[in-house]
Amino acid sequence: MGMTAITTRKPRSRAAATKPPSTPRHLAIVMDGNGRWARRRAQPRSFGHRAGQKAVRATVEYCLRQGIEALTLFAFSSENWQRPSGEVGALMELFLKAIDKEIDELHKNEVRVRFIGNLSAFSETLRARMYAAALRTADNARLALNVCVSYGGRWDIAQAARQLAEATLAGTLDPTSIDEKTLNGRMCLADLPPPDLFIRTGGERRISNFLLWQLAYTELYFTDTLWPDMDATELDFALADYARRERRFGCVPTPLPTARAS
Numbered sequence: 001m002g003m004t005a006i007t008t009r010k011p012r013s014r015a016a017a018t019k020p021p022s023t024p025r026h027l028a029i030v031m032d033g034n035g036r037w038a039r040r041r042a043q044p045r046s047f048g049h050r051a052g053q054k055a056v057r058a059t060v061e062y063c064l065r066q067g068i069e070a071l072t073l074f075a076f077s078s079e080n081w082q083r084p085s086g087e088v089g090a091l092m093e094l095f096l097k098a099i100d101k102e103i104d105e106l107h108k109n110e111v112r113v114r115f116i117g118n119l120s121a122f123s124e125t126l127r128a129r130m131y132a133a134a135l136r137t138a139d140n141a142r143l144a145l146n147v148c149v150s151y152g153g154r155w156d157i158a159q160a161a162r163q164l165a166e167a168t169l170a171g172t173l174d175p176t177s178i179d180e181k182t183l184n185g186r187m188c189l190a191d192l193p194p195p196d197l198f199i200r201t202g203g204e205r206r207i208s209n210f211l212l213w214q215l216a217y218t219e220l221y222f223t224d225t226l227w228p229d230m231d232a233t234e235l236d237f238a239l240a241d242y243a244r245r246e247r248r249f250g251c252v253p254t255p256l257p258t259a260r261a262s
C-alpha cells in the first residue's frame, strides 16, 4: 500500500546481549533547533539543517557504540509541509543528498535503515532512493535506524485504523476481535519494542505529533541544546538521566531488598 511505511524484515539484534540494563534499547529523538542554530550565525535556516546532518552521524555512531538496538529520528513532520516552499525544497534536497552520502557507511556498520511516514507525499526520485536504501540494508541487524519523514503520530494511528477497516471489509478480520494488540500490529515500528527514551533538543517541551501511540510509557528528556550541537557528551547526559529513572508502568515501586518479606 502506497501510504504506509516501508516495512522490512525483523532485526535479529545482537546488541541486547552486551549492553547494561540501564541502557535504552530504543531511543527516539525530536531533532529540533536547526533554524535557531542558523539564525544565531546570521545564516539561512537551511544552513542549520545541513549542520544537523553531522549530529545525526554522531548520534548513529553513539548508538552503535552503546549497543542501542533502535534509533528513531523525527526528521520532517506532517505539519512541516506548511513551511515556506524554499525551506521544504532545501530539506528534500538535503534528504536526497544525505541518503547518497551516508548509505555506504551505514551499510558497512550493519545499520538497517527505514523511512517511516506518508511517503506518497514525496517525489518519485526521493521515494525510489528511500526504498533502495531500505532494501539494501534490510538484512542488517546491529542497529535499526528509523527516519520519520512526512510522519505524524495522528497519521500513524489513522493509517492503522484504515488498515483494520479494510481487513474487516475484506472479511479477514472480525471487528469484535479488535483490541490494543491488533491496532498496535498495524502501527509503524510494530516490529520493535516501544521507545524507552525520548529526547527533544531545542528547548521546547512538547511532542509535536511524534510517536503518540508508541510513547505511552517512554521516559521523556528535554534539553535546550540545539540539534546541530548535539554530541556524545550531551547524549551521555540523557542516558545518565534515564539510568536514574524508575520505570513503573503503572505498578507499585520495586521494594528495597530486605532480610524478610513483609
Ligand code: IPE
Binding pocket: 031, 032, 033, 034, 035, 036, 037, 045, 075, 076, 077, 080, 091, 202
Ligand atoms: C528541526 O529544526 C528540523 C525540522 C523540523 C525539519 P527546526 O527547523 O524546527 O528549527 P527551529 O526549531 O526553528 O530552530
Ligand code: IPE
Binding pocket: 030, 031, 032, 033, 074, 075, 076, 077, 080, 204, 206, 208
Ligand atoms: C518537530 O519540530 C518536528 C521535527 C523535529 C521534525 P517542529 O519545529 O516542527 O515543532 P514545533 O512546530 O516547534 O512544535
Ligand code: MG
Binding pocket: 032, 033, 034, 202
Ligand atoms: Mg523547530
